[in-house]
Every structure is written in C-alpha cells, then in structure tokens.
Amino acid sequence: MADEVVKKVRTRHFQNAKANGIKITGLTSYDQLTAAIFDRAGVDFLLVGDSAGNNVFGYDTTLPVTIDQLIPLTRAVAGAVKRAFVVADMPFGSYETGPDEALHTAFRFMKETGAHAVKLEGGVRSAEQIRRIVSAGIPVMAHIGFTPQSEHQLGGHVIQGRGDRVEQLIADARAVEDAGAFAVVLEMVPAEAAKRVTAELGIPTISVGAGPHTDGQLLVWTDWAGLTTGRIPKFVKQYAQLAEVLGDAARAWTADVASGAYPGPEHSYED
Ligand SMILES: Nc1nc(=O)c2c([nH]1)NC[C@@H]1CN(c3ccc(C(=O)N[C@@H](CCC(=O)O)C(=O)O)cc3)CN21
Ligand SMILES: CC(C)C(=O)C(=O)O
Ligand SMILES: [Mg+2]
Incomplete structure (x- = not known):
C-alpha cells in the first residue's frame, strides 16, 4: 500500500489560519516518540524548546543549554514528523552578539537537524538578528513578553506587558513583524494586551500564557501532560496525569x- 500523502504544515498555513480565524496549535517535543504521537494527533507545530534544559537535562533554568545539546533532540523530532512544522529554539548565548552569530546558529540548526524554522527570544533587541536570518531564507518565529532566557534580568517568572508596559510589548511585536518573523510567541502577558497585539499585527500570534485572543496556543508538553512534578504555571491546563x-x-x-x-x-x- 502506498504511503498516505499528508499535506505538510508550511509557514503559509500560519498565515492562512490567521486570515481564516482557525486556531494554530503547538506543543514542545524533545524526542521521536512524543513527536510522532503529537504529529499523528494533528498538532500543527512542534517546538524543540530550550525548555529541554528543565525537562530533559535537569537544569533549573534554560540558561546552560547549548546548541550541541539541542541538535540531536531537534533531529529526532524533525525525523519523526510527517505533517507538523518543526521549530528549533536557539539557546541562550547563540545569537545575542549580533546578526552574524545568529545566522551562523540558524544555519547549524537548518543543516544539521531538518527543522523547518528557528525561534529566538526578544523583540526590538533581536530585530537585526531576525532580519539577517530571514534574509538567508530561514523562517523565524519570534518570542516576546516573558522570555525565560532573561529571567534574571526580569526578576523571575513575572507577567509582562501589564499597565503602561503594553506599549513596550506592542513595540516589540511591531519590531519582529517588521524584521520578517512569520509568527510571534507571546509568553505570560495579560489577555487584553495579547488581544491588542493580535489585532495590530499581520502575522499570527501564539499564546503561551497570553490568554484566548491570539491566533494560536502553545504549551510545554510535560506541563500539559502532567509529567512535570514541580511548580507549574497558572496558564497550564493538564490534559493527562502521566x-x-x-x-x-x-x-x-x-x-x-x-x-x-x-x-x-x-x-x-x-x-
Ligand atoms: N511556557 C513556559 N515557560 C516557562 O518559563 C516555564 C514553563 N512553561 N513551564 C515549566 C517551567 C516552570 N516555570 C514556571 C513559570 C511560572 C510559574 C508561576 O507560577 N507563575 C505565576 C505568575 C508569576 C508570579 O506572580 O510568580 C503564576 O501564577 O502562573 C511557575 C513555573 C517556568 N518554566
Ligand atoms: C515555552 C516555549 C515558548 C519555549 O521557548 C520553550 O519551550 O523553550
Ligand atoms: Mg525556549
């Protein structure tokens, strides 16, 4: 019997979903078993997050995670999917010094893993990095609001974009869209702020703790499946008790x- 032909998720799926009001779904994944399960279930994209630091390697934060640690995990996930769009998360210390370093890191993930896009943290501060990676033909998912790689600067797991600070959130969102990102993750921001960003942007917004008014939703799979035993954030709903x-x-x-x-x-x- 011939292999079933599946229509792969591409960046245009994200754009079409926003245009048609269809929600985009994403989960993190760090291995081929979960990747194949989530892919078959119809999850649109899989993020090989640097949250592997907490969930695979046992660190307290994502800061120690390296490119060399994420590459084999990303290759396992990319090799296991038939339909889902695979996003490689660029770890702390792999893109901040400038566009050259960022593009070098993005090239490594694209050449060595089979991922379809990369993700990096930061709005205005990361715009030049995003612009350079996009100029080389690599799709970039941006990530603003609470950015775990800067948790020490942000003073812990603090909700971003409250009150007047919504203006900074909107400036960050505009900067990543203008730099060419195809989508933007909004992490831990008030639902109303995420609603405003979603209305003002042409690119889709993906909520992880940013309420229901975004174009899509993303969760860390171990939180979502009840595998995490530590403190889990308020925005998580557990769909299993693994x-x-x-x-x-x-x-x-x-x-x-x-x-x-x-x-x-x-x-x-x-x-
Ligand atoms: N999307 C996501 N980002 C993360 O940084 C993250 C996860 N998920 N899941 C696993 C760990 C656990 N993390 C967190 C993050 C926030 C809270 C938390 O309880 N936050 C409060 C709001 C912040 C506060 O006021 O302290 C909450 O009520 O959700 C707990 C664990 C960080 N990690
Ligand atoms: C929580 C998501 C956005 C992430 O960056 C990760 O899992 O590393
Ligand atoms: Mg991450």
Missing part, C-alpha cells in the same frame, strides 16, 4: 517482581 500513570506502573511492577507475579510463563522462553 506522572501518576508512570508512578502507579512502577509501583505495580516493583510489587510484581517482589512477589514473583512477573515474569509469568507467557513472558519466558521455552528451551
């Missing part, structure tokens, strides 16, 4: 091995 499921399985297995219930004859080989 930590509980796996903990129960591990306890049942341990007990079965202790009692001799596992392995049974059906799990053992004949001579």
